[in-house]
Amino acid sequence: MYGSIFRMKVKPGQEQKVIDLFNEWDKVERPKVKGAIAGYVMKPDSKSGELIGVAVFQDKASYRANAERPEQDRWFRKMREHLQADPQWEDGEYLRSQLPR
Template sequence: MYGSIFHLHPKPGQKATIRQLFEQWDRERAPRVQGFHAGYLFQPDRSSDELIGVAIFADRESYRKNATDPKQDERYRSLRALLTEDPRWEDGEIIEAAERT
């Protein structure tokens, strides 16, 4: 598996809108993105001025395919307009995972 952890710094009053964008992506785009497994958006306890996202894909190829898709770039630009700065991305191979259902 492959994925990204990303740090977002919303403009004041934009957290709810960012959350709506993520919910919309999950409804509208995720079902069409080959290799997408899961996405999470965290509100860290240590900082109310930051959000942390996690995106998990089957492999690097499916992650990169989504990242270079013009439709994804449109979504990114909508998100970026709600942030004070560019997100900080940490992409990498997932080398261990555990899931309990």
């Protein structure tokens, strides 16, 4: 599996809009994306105004294919409007997981 863990600094009052956009992606875009396995958004206790996202794909090729989709770029630009800066990304291979079966 391959994906990204990313930290987002959200503009004040925009947190729900960011979450809504992730929910929209899950309903509208995810069914079109081959290899998309899971996505998570966490609100850390220690970082007010930040969210942490996790994207999980079947492999690096499906992750890259999604990143290159024009629809993904449009979605990202909409989400970016609600952030103070670009997310801090850490892309890489997931070496272990315990997903519900």
